[in-house]
Amino acid sequence: MKTLHKLTLLSPDSTEGLKKIDLKQGDWSVKSYTLRGGLQEGVDVVEINNGRLSFAVLPTRGMGIWKGECGDVSLGWNSPVKTPVHPSFINYQDRGGIGWLKGFNEWIVRCGLNNMGAPGTDRDGTALTLHGKIANIPAHSVSLEISDEAIILRGEIDETMMLGPALRLNTEIRTEPGSGKLTISDTVTNIGAAPAEHELLYHINYGESLLEKGSKALAPFKHVAPRDLRAAEGIDSFNVYEDPETGYAEQVYFYQLVEKSGSGGTMVMLKNASGDRASVLRYSLSDFPCFTLWKNTAGKADGYVTGLEPGTNYPNCRPVEREQGRLLSLAGGESRRTALSIEVLESKEAVEDAENEINRLQEQVEGKVHRQPLALFSGN
Amino acid sequence: MKTLHKLTLLSPDSTEGLKKIDLKQGDWSVKSYTLRGGLQEGVDVVEINNGRLSFAVLPTRGMGIWKGECGDVSLGWNSPVKTPVHPSFINYQDRGGIGWLKGFNEWIVRCGLNNMGAPGTDRDGTALTLHGKIANIPAHSVSLEISDEAIILRGEIDETMMLGPALRLNTEIRTEPGSGKLTISDTVTNIGAAPAEHELLYHINYGESLLEKGSKALAPFKHVAPRDLRAAEGIDSFNVYEDPETGYAEQVYFYQLVEKSGSGGTMVMLKNASGDRASVLRYSLSDFPCFTLWKNTAGKADGYVTGLEPGTNYPNCRPVEREQGRLLSLAGGESRRTALSIEVLESKEAVEDAENEINRLQEQVEGKVHRQPLALFSGN
Amino acid sequence: MKTLHKLTLLSPDSTEGLKKIDLKQGDWSVKSYTLRGGLQEGVDVVEINNGRLSFAVLPTRGMGIWKGECGDVSLGWNSPVKTPVHPSFINYQDRGGIGWLKGFNEWIVRCGLNNMGAPGTDRDGTALTLHGKIANIPAHSVSLEISDEAIILRGEIDETMMLGPALRLNTEIRTEPGSGKLTISDTVTNIGAAPAEHELLYHINYGESLLEKGSKALAPFKHVAPRDLRAAEGIDSFNVYEDPETGYAEQVYFYQLVEKSGSGGTMVMLKNASGDRASVLRYSLSDFPCFTLWKNTAGKADGYVTGLEPGTNYPNCRPVEREQGRLLSLAGGESRRTALSIEVLESKEAVEDAENEINRLQEQVEGKVHRQPLALFSGN
Incomplete structure (x- = not known):
């Protein structure tokens, strides 16, 4: 491997802000800039x-990753929130704890680190807001490494406070020349001395082009259950999508996935109706034991979108996850490293191969589709 | 009409921020800059x-319009908030939902778009904060057009979120060379697919020089009623102003105005004590059926100010307005365009002419002054 | 006195932001810059x-004063919050009103101006958040004066709103060439017309190097009482410190100090274990009648720190202080000026001299250590 560039784009003691670059090398390019206004x-x-x-x-x-493109495949979706929103405009408590939605328009956005999921009140009276803070905290350290093998962007973000949880995220986003794939390797460290609760979910969102009537979300599972009665209504077609429908209320399904015995890897695919384009997630269940499918095929202008969501737990309000024993805790100084890859498939053959792979994983167990919410997954 | 300048000052994909200009043309000038510090x-x-x-x-x-000047008439007022406040410092929920007041010092400020008026809890549990969000959202698009007929400044602002109302404001502020008048033409569009509730009020505020002991607020009305018992105390002089008085608690009056039969236009005037200076609002009741007069002749240092407030409804908390049938709803994609002009009068003759015009409008009906709050206007 | 430099670093009508300077003069220097990123x-x-x-x-x-250094003495502490935090990222209401802690890492930080102390609900329903607003409001005016006698930095900050308290802080931070001392002279003015409640506390915080096992906090007192049962547990060693201990819950002691008869001055010292390094505060009890000692010898990574806290009252929630008659009120236009000096001692002799001075003050009265919380100090 030959290193071509190694650049600090932002350092923790910066008085300059993000370094502006515009690098091109053969077919690759990396560019940085700062958006202004609004x-x-x-x-x-x-x-x-x-x-x-x-x-x-x-x-x-x-x-977070705002949006992407691979050939004719758009990675991302059209939110009513039209531009990236600076965190200083986000008030988590807005509208009863769902202020996070005022900045929600990314392809890939992390939820966490100390809490994620539905807003509510924790057992100690703490007001928990939707999906936590990490999506609205700026990285204080950003660096770029380009070799002849890969482009790697690294960032460090602190979700800390005095007398409260002190969690640090170190992320590494890696992609290889000419591939349709990127890998996110995240390390979350409790930089405090006392133990801290930790939740992490990747909200990976697709609208058009991959999402359309007839698109399917495929994954090998032991159990799938609707989150609530609204999702139960759609259980017969829980993994198939319809056209945009104004007024459609979101339907959410909780999965317990299967992984390849031995290797620990699982996969989830969203494919288009004609089965010649898809996006595939791969990760280990030891990293993300809980998978959530968010269907929101609302009117186009309201956000026609589905979310594939690998997580440390389900996005219920934190007390539910604590009670169900799914909530992680990191000891003082402890780190947890996870990896997740996302690949775009651009041919019928590639999509079929991936589907066969999922089918083989499914053959290990009989997948059970529950018609009603499970207390185990949704709480009572 | 000959266009002299057509400039984009801020575009939605800007990496530069507001373009700084300093144009002069005969007696006109347009200048832009960015305030720093504090x-x-x-x-x-x-x-x-x-x-x-x-x-x-x-x-x-x-x-919003911070302040103005026309001859010796100051347009605006002295708030305890001494400088324009950047929205990122505003926390709507502050002090029980009145955080908006931490940035309140403009001559003309819009309240809305999804809610305005008193803070409170909506029927679905949503916490509503005073006067909504629009005054604290930056425009992402600003342009300027100067012709030999007019100077027009346009801006676009999104008050949107995922899974919530998605309203866009397009404003056009126009003034003609040598006139004492400006016109605000606003279009509010529901850029979402599902219907969205909508409230809009212009909080148009005057302190010294137009406000003084003996100043009067004149408008042709069918009904005027005090908002509450505090306002009822002052009903005998509801449209006359006193000197600053430390500790004065605001008095608010709700009006149902009369308009010129046929044309749909009405007018409201604030004139000074000697009747030789005034500011006149003109608009249509189909745009703004509800008029509110806010009297806050408190101590000078606390904000000696009155607000003339044309609105789509009264600034009660949203559930009251919904119940009274005054709350607007915009269908997906629907737009609503309104216009409002504000003119400064600088002579006794001009003020008398305007007063005569108001009197003629008043002759159409007998104006009724209610001594107590009306359930119809204030809710129960 | 000969003035060498007189500079406006930031003016209230600035379009430039903080002036960047890099002055050196003999052994002195003053430098200004703006931090970027994160x-x-x-x-x-x-x-x-x-x-x-x-x-x-x-x-x-x-x-506020982020951190300092004097010889081998570090002034400040290591918070889990690693960098200064811009106020626009602080949400006071976070986690039930303790959002202030997301920016807490300074050596010296003011709490106030309209409220400080524990979060809670005031008698009129106002939600009070921890330690108030002043630490998260930027100065709009900053100037520097350097003479052959002193370096003086001045700043002006407004904590104001419409229809609420309007308090202005004018601070003057002064230090003399070659001294280990700085003096903070603060004037708080009610720039409104109506009376406004006022609380002010200096949260002056030390971690390593002054804080270690065996460090002591010395002050001449009439009464010391634990804030609560947790503090009562440690009353036998209320002014002695231990090593960092993960999971240590803070212990807070309320003091009524003694001052030199006649002169009105008192002093508080934090000295290290070997008694050859210390920091001494000096101020008048008429300025700050209430002293609070905050012991938080938690795990190093969680913030091993103690706070010496002179205040206008104790940092209980405001209703407690109002009830106990300790809450100040400033009439419209009224100012209150206070002074506080902080000196670093760097030898055994200097530390012993200061300790003797404290002992002489103590000789005036018998200091009473209460083993249980006092209703007078803590409320009921």
């Missing part, structure tokens, strides 16, 4: 193009 | 001077 | 070095 004032962007797959990372919004 | 850090200003009337628009604060 | 984006810093004592003031965070 709600996007001050949002830094790093655009990475590996020659085939391109995507835009938002250091200012917790190193 | 709570005004990052607030953009566009100052327009038509040769007679000048005013300063704040794109960063929802295209 | 949560520190936009935080201005003014570093003052008098040749012996150096410290960094944060105009953006209410003119």
